[in-house]
Amino acid sequence: MTPSRFLAVTLGLLSPLLHLGAHAADFTVSSTDIAPGQTLASAQVFQGFGCTGGNQSPQLSWHAAPAGTKSYAITLYDPDAPTGSGWWHWSVFNVPASTTSLPGGATASTLPAGAVQGRNDYGDNSYGGACPPPGDQPHRYQLTVWALSVDKLPLDQQASGAMLGYMLNANALGKAQLTGLYGR
Secondary structure, three states: OOHHHHHHHHHHHHHHHHHHHHHHHOOEEEOOOOOOOOEOOHHHEOOEOOEOOOOOOOOEEEEOOOOOOOEEEEEEEEOOOOOOOOEEEEEEEEEEOOOOEEOOOOOOOOOOOOOEEOOOOOOOOOOOOEOOOOOOOOEEEEEEEEEEOOOOOOOOOOOOHHHHHHHHHHHEEEEEEEEEEEOO
């Protein structure tokens, strides 16, 4: 194969992936409760373990999901937790593709029909707010909306964060993320 033919074939094979990447880059998430790179409000802080907060999930809106999105998942994860594996604060999956926002303070009864709240690392099936140990550095709280290629993930509310993460990465068309900070 000549170098020019090899280049043409390679570009032909990569073109759909490059196109998908461009559309995934348009996928965004915003919140009236979390400003990117800023300190989380007391409403999003855990109530317990020495923290005093409202323990309410943030309001979320997302836009421009990749073509072919069949459902969404939302995760809130602290990669800085001193556990060796981070800390899962919240997960919601099997959110219908017609949904593009969640209200602040979402609960099982206010989530869209069919949506499932997974188990957080506090051991609950609900939102568990920020509560890092006291220290000098604030932790990062990565809130991610995942656009998925499947209608439903084959998981129930007892799925671990690791299992959910595996399924999300296996079925992701794109993801939109914002990161808030919190320390004490």
